[in-house]
Amino acid sequence: MRRILLPSITLLIGLTILIQTNSHAGAIVRELPQNSIQVDLLILNGTLVDGSGQKPRKADVGIRGDRIVFVGDGRKANLQAGRTIDATGLIVAPGFIDPHTHTLGDLTDDKRKANEAFLLQGVTTVITGNDGGSVLEVGDLLKKWETQGIGTNGVLLAGFGTIRGKVIGPTDAQPNAAQLAEMKQYVARAMDEGAFGLSTGLFYAPQSYAKTEEVIELAKVAAAKGGVYDTHMRDEGSYSIGLLGAINETIRIGREAKIPVHISHIKALGPEVWGQSKPAIDLMKKARAGGVDIMACQYPYGASGSSLTASLVPRWAEVGGRSELLQRIDDSQINDRLLADMRDNLKRRGGADSLLITDARDGKLIGKRLSEIAKEMNKPPVEAALDIIKNVGGASVASFNMNEKDIDRFMKEKLVLTCSDGSGGHPRKYGTYPRKLRTYVFDRKLISLPFMVRNSSALTAEWFRIPERGLIREGYFADVIVFDPKTVADRSTYQQPELLAVGMNYVIVNGRVAVENGTYKGVLAGRALRKTKSQ
Numbered sequence: 434m435r436r437i438l439l440p441s442i443t444l445l446i447g448l449t450i451l452i453q454t455n456s457h458a459g460a461i462v463r464e465l466p467q468n469s470i471q472v473d474l475l476i477l478n479g480t481l482v483d484g485s486g487q488k489p490r491k492a493d494v495g496i497r498g499d500r501i502v503f504v505g506d507g508r509k510a511n512l513q514a515g516r517t518i519d520a521t522g523l524i525v526a527p528g529f530i531d532p533h534t535h536t537l538g539d540l541t542d543d544k545r546k547a548n549e550a551f552l553l554q555g556v557t558t559v560i561t562g563n564d565g566g567s568v569l570e571v572g573d574l575l576k577k578w579e580t581q582g583i584g585t586n587g588v589l590l591a592g593f594g595t596i597r598g599k600v601i602g603p604t605d606a607q608p609n610a611a612q613l614a615e616m617k618q619y620v621a622r623a624m625d626e627g628a629f630g631l632s633t634g635l636f637y638a639p640q641s642y643a644k645t646e647e648v649i650e651l652a653k654v655a656a657a658k659g660g661v662y663d664t665h666m667r668d669e670g671s672y673s674i675g676l677l678g679a680i681n682e683t684i685r686i687g688r689e690a691k692i693p694v695h696i697s698h699i700k701a702l703g704p705e706v707w708g709q710s711k712p713a714i715d716l717m718k719k720a721r722a723g724g725v726d727i728m729a730c731q732y733p734y735g736a737s738g739s740s741l742t743a744s745l746v747p748r749w750a751e752v753g754g755r756s757e758l759l760q761r762i763d764d765s766q767i768n769d770r771l772l773a774d775m776r777d778n779l780k781r782r783g784g785a786d787s788l789l790i791t792d793a794r795d796g797k798l799i800g801k802r803l804s805e806i807a808k809e810m811n812k813p814p815v816e817a818a819l820d821i822i823k824n825v826g827g828a829s830v831a832s833f834n835m836n837e838k839d840i841d842r843f844m845k846e847k848l849v850l851t852c853s854d855g856s857g858g859h860p861r862k863y864g865t866y867p868r869k870l871r872t873y874v875f876d877r878k879l880i881s882l883p884f885m886v887r888n889s890s891a892l893t894a895e896w897f898r899i900p901e902r903g904l905i906r907e908g909y910f911a912d913v914i915v916f917d918p919k920t921v922a923d924r925s926t927y928q929q930p931e932l933l934a935v936g937m938n939y940v941i942v943n944g945r946v947a948v949e950n951g952t953y954k955g956v957l958a959g960r961a962l963r964k965t966k967s968q
């Protein structure tokens with residue numbers, strides 16, 4: 434641990450190191466006029482969990498401009514601070530980095546660009562453009578974020594769905610040589626403009642129509658530019674190739690495209706695959722031993738968030754997009770087959786009780802289970818679902834499909850980062866990180882605090898190749914959080930998903946205090962991060 438102090442000591446060469454006899458830290462800061470290290474902000478007396486996974490320790494943190502310039506004993510060093518935060522009884526940690534969010538729209542919207550839901554969880558950097566859904570013009574969007582200002586740092590991925598949709602459309606066609614070349618060009622350009630990698634959502638139409646070989650070809654382009662591959666896999670349950678089949682597909686993409694692969698929101702979705710967390714982890718470890726840099730992330734909730742259509746409608750019925758889906762719903766020739774497949778999919782999800790409508794154009798549906806709606810409509814559940822898809826334009830659902838044992842087993846793994854998958858209508862957007870701290874670290878003690886912090890910051894930065902963030906270390910960017918272990922908690926629920934989390938006393942982004950005493954201060958200190966060649 435002493436080694437970490439060395440750089441600060443070397444900074445002091447040529448200066449006089451005054452050992453203070455006065456032990457009152459506040460006094461040191463005011464009384465030293467000369468030969469001192471000037472810092473803008475000094476966080477004193479906190480318990481530091483620095484992101485490395487090491488045990489908590491007492492250490493003060495000094496920030497100058499947008500960088501951490503001091504980590505150590507403030508009483509022994511000769512520090513002069515513009516401002517001091519007393520962190521007695523509080524945890525000081527690196528700001529969390531969320532590798533899977535749906536904040537592309539938030540960060541781009543003038544009213545939501547502060548990303549407050551994330552700041553109050555202690556998240557200082559969000560990755561977005563996941564699930565294959567991003568923008569074609571990565572450079573333009575990063576520039577827009579820069580010009581208008583954003584509350585957290587933002588990282589973009591190129592989106593396979595966006596690119597395939599543009600080049601091939603919503604059909605199940607396979608690309609010809611020219612189309613494949615065009616898709617590759619889009620990936621290359623996105624990478625050149627600052628994307629950190631390529632995301633896919635192979636579960637969703639039209640990405641589900643792509644064969645593995647097509648994905649490998651595009652992943653190679655991202656790999657050549659130092660990017661990573663992030664995926665919502667083709668199957669997390671028992672829909673098509675199965676959870677384990679989908680992990681094998683992901684591993685194959687990693688091996689053949691020579692690209693680090695990240696399984697987003699890993700889970701065993703549905704009773705038919707409960708318990709498969711164990712073989713899933715085994716597969717990942719074996720791949721790792723074989724040289725594939727595989728990683729996953731997870732949110733600490735038993736329900737996933739999706740749409741009624743993606744959850745229940747078979748992909749063959751979605752070929753051609755919504756207008757063709759509507760025609761098929763009305764086609765008596767195929768209606769039986771459609772309903773039969775939907776019944777199977779509903780079973781895979783755990784039945785009509787397991788789907789809670791969280792958002793829909795018809796407000797009366799919100800907060801109700803599909804079972805309840807079916808009863809009101811006096812129809813079988815899948816027919817009620819089709820009714821909603823056809824007449825209301827679909828709905829967002831919380832899908833209660835996970836088993837606590839699988840959630841726990843994944844969470845304890847070093848290979849599993851924390852991600853929110855934050856999207857509207859699900860409490861995870863407002864609660865993921867405080868919930869993991871409150872429930873899994875402090876109350877249930879399933880994982881330790883240093884482990885949780887590391888898998889929510891340093892490991893995420895390292896794996897996604899985001900330089901100089903994720904650790905409390907001299908020279909790193911000053912993304913720092915100060916929270917109260919006694920009070921930090923989520924408040925968002927399935928009924929009220931937009932309640933802000935509590936207990937994050939201070940959230941510092943690039944050296945600027947964005948949250949103070951648990952309240953967002955209106956500061957837009959985030960940056961649009963670009964992947965550069967040297968990374």
Ligand SMILES: [Zn+2]
Nearest residue numbers: 564665697698
């Ligand atoms: Zn997803």
